[in-house]
Amino acid sequence: MSEPATSPAAAVRPAILTVDDDPSVSRAVARDLRRRYGERYRVVRAESGPVALEALRDLALRGHPVAVLLADHRMPGMSGIEFLEQAMDLHPAARRVLLTAYADTSAAIDAINVVDLDHYLLKPWDPPEEKLYPVLDALLEAWRRDRRASERGRPEVKVVGDRWSPDFFTLRDFLARNQVPYRSLPSDAAEAGLLLAATGAEGLALPVVVLPDGGWLERPTEAQLAAAVGLHTAADADFYDLVVVGGGPAGLGAAVYGASEGLRTVLVERSATGGQAGQSSRIENYLGFPDGISGAQLTDRARRQVDRFGVEVLTACDAVALETDGPARTVVLSDGSRVSGHAVLLATGVSYRTLDVPGVEALTGAGVYYGSALTEAAGCEGVDVHVVGGANSAGQAAVFLAGRARSVTILVRGAGLEATMSAYLIDQIAALPNVTVRAGTQVVEVRGENRLQRLVLDTPRGREEVASDRLFVFIGAAPRTDWLEGTAVRDEYGYVVAGPDLMRGGDPPPGWDLQRDPYHLEASVPGVFVAGDVRSGSVKRVASAVGEGAMAVTLVHRYLEQTWNSGDLPRR
Template sequence: MSRAVARDLRRRYGRDFRVVRADSGQDALEALREIKLRGDTVAAMLADYRMPQMDGIAFLEQAMDLFPHARRALLTAYADTDAAIQAINVVDVDHYLLKPWDPPEEKLYPVVDALVETWRAVGDRPVEETKVIGHRWSAPTYEVRDFLARNSVPYRWYSVDEPEGCRLLEAAGAGPEDIPILITPDGKVLRSPTGAEIASVVGLSTEPAAEFYDLIVIGGGPAGLGAAVYGASEGLRTVLVERQATGGQAGQSSRIENYLGFPDGVSGSQLTERARRQARKFGAEILTARDVVGLEARGSARVITFSDGSEIAAHAVVLASGVAYRSLEASGCGDLTGRGVYYGSASTEAQACGGEDVYIVGGANSAGQAAVFFSRHARSVTLVVRGASLEQSMSHYLIEQLRAIENVHVRVGTSVVEAHGDDHLEAITLCERESGKTETVPCGHLFVFIGAAPYTDWLGESILRDEHGFVRTGPDLLAEGRRPAGWSLDRDPLYLESSVPGVFVAGDVRSQSVKRVASAVGEGAMAVTLVHRYLEER
């Protein structure tokens, strides 16, 4: 780190912290090892990208092994901004600073203040570990593990077929019939827990702090998170309600490579976690594992009803409930879901795929991203595509990637017609569409990405939808120039407004929307702008 940065840091933080400077990455690592041996802690690490012997990213990657809870920042020149993006992806750097950083009061100190504030909030506390005991081929066990993983809750998995799993099961006073078992860090035991029960014991918020808000966002995918960030940042008291885990389908993506600002790609979970932190930073509440079953207008209020009968209300609502993968209509698949047949990328199964032959059904980007991801673990990955080619539904960059991976194979014009297995998936039957020829192949892991159905069955008749269940908005509501029946305002519906004034729609659930992460985030932000226009009318 340069002498000038060290000087500025000592001037501001020297009274409360010891500022250690090193001339190279190796010297810095030696200093960190000495600090570790003395039992001291490190609040923040600032690394210059252009250092002797190793670059700043390599240094931070090794330094994280010594002090994983220290906050991280990278100093870069304008020409090294690609390195900054790499740092975000590789070492999850908290900030990067462009040189020169003068004046430090504007460009350096606010960043370091944020690093120190975050470190003080988290400190060097060890990660509290949640334990899950179950069976590898138990669908409820998979659901618990998937819920924890998608909500970024650290946990350790134990199989009942292993000695330690049996010991934990005995200590919990439970039997195989009780699995899955979840044990919290403080020793509380949950038998076959629901998502809401898990959320309540692992620190996820499930109860609203108020009965009335400025804005309720339903759905925690990219559109919902975008609406929550922009709503809260613009002063609206905002609550986001998600029934499973924030991120939606995008949150399950192993790698998103065409999202603006991430030339090296970013995982869906990383993007989701940053968006979630950003929403909370601005004051948005995030409720997890709460299922919304009703939405209605009561005067000027828009009221949502939860599955337990409780309600909250707001001046306006952004509906961003997203879509769900369609079920694979093949004999046997229903019984084997969660036991070898999975919807989405199911990253919790990656290690179990080592040395296995994996099959992925689907020909769009999500299927291609999953194929790239599982190719690093499995012996082979086969994409089963019903269409005549990948070009019909997959981005060009992803097709080129797949062609370059030796253990990825593509079978076009082919469908899965049957899944075989007793307690878990063992084989699948493939059928070629043109010839009708069938072939049964061994398969222990089948991942399904075959289009999506909107999550709108719970909406009442007042919210107009198209023939596929997607919500109509704006100009799409004007039949022959007439406003929808029951429309109460003396103006046409705004662009993202539904047939109920004050209820806006963003992302995949909207009729004729573009099914991309960037467009979903954009619609979430745009919806908040329209919410402001709506509120100004009242």
């Protein structure tokens, strides 16, 4: 049972949510919480994990903050740890508490790593004045302090646009992936008209971004938007020890290890940290997370580590060239600025391949999306969704979307999923009643007036037209390495070649002027390293990308030591 997720006071009172499958315990927790916190916080009670998640989704959609989550560990169907892990995606700032019996304290300790648990409480907690309230007082104060700091640093922005405009989607997706608080206002909403009139932005081409100070941006680029909302877009220093290009798992891993080991490190990201992994709805086979972890959770934890070690992160900065000048390695950005360092790590990952069929280009961002497009998940409630692709990323998206959509249809060109998807995902998909797999099927055209409405399919039985509200595409990826043309050796598919793969007949690549051979992850330019999916021959897994990022830093140290010892670099 769950309390209604709306009330007149809910707009001003943050929520404290408690979930326990035992009705008597659930009522007792809620009673003690209301006794002390009822005037300042709204207490929401649920008796199962799924019901509690639905209440959290409703609070998130309405923009209502959640301060603390208290979950019982032993609940049938969904344990407290599983609930808290999924709740992190909806309300990442909420403090997390696990209620557990003495016999389950080891599980609570494990949960500290799995869900960033803030505290665990033993049942019973009587008297609450000694065992419950002091813990919650501290957690609530920490939550309020962080919220005040966040509101001072990056107040909420508002984005007004046509619901089915690709530009409207792009801006919202950029803000969401960079964790910038924002409100989305469809242009036909009364509030949108009032807002534009109040700011003097009427008559401008949509989408319009209204800033907290009352200023506005008309159809801004990502770089313009990043600068306006306070993201870091220009380097603070003239020179660094390590320049990391790309903010996916490999780049974030390298930045953490580099900065923690004393290297002055800058990370250059063209859109948002996390890369493709950051857009994944669920990563089930990442070591150390037995219950899985979402890409957003993994990215958020990595961001916090990067901040902790003092890495400088540049957002919405697109690398367009790589230059060498003596011992310096310089990354040239699209705005003409330059970021130089002793060593460079290429960790740009890959970009989703686009679906090359009639109608796709016009409807991309208006019903057709590449990747999981988590910002569109709320819009999938009760509609028919199609997913193109048979690899893990497609399966993860299908499982995630099945929780909201009326139906999810996976379209696979091959004979089935077995050859391309992990067994655990195939089993999950088979257990979902609203997910269908159609093998031997391809999309040959998309149709719609201003938004996606229909798909034309090529099936074993011939052409077929079906209704569709959303199409998510996962048909492989390609490296974005054109900017390295003429600088770094790439293979026939555009991936950067490194280490022993550069050697031909025992000889290093042309232009290699060092006595030694290239290090394992070193590209054809000394002092330039490559890690993750963009490397030729890499294993396309999150764990391997993180590992290569860490390994690259070790090789950077070796390169710097060797170069300093040869007198090419001055010691600082």
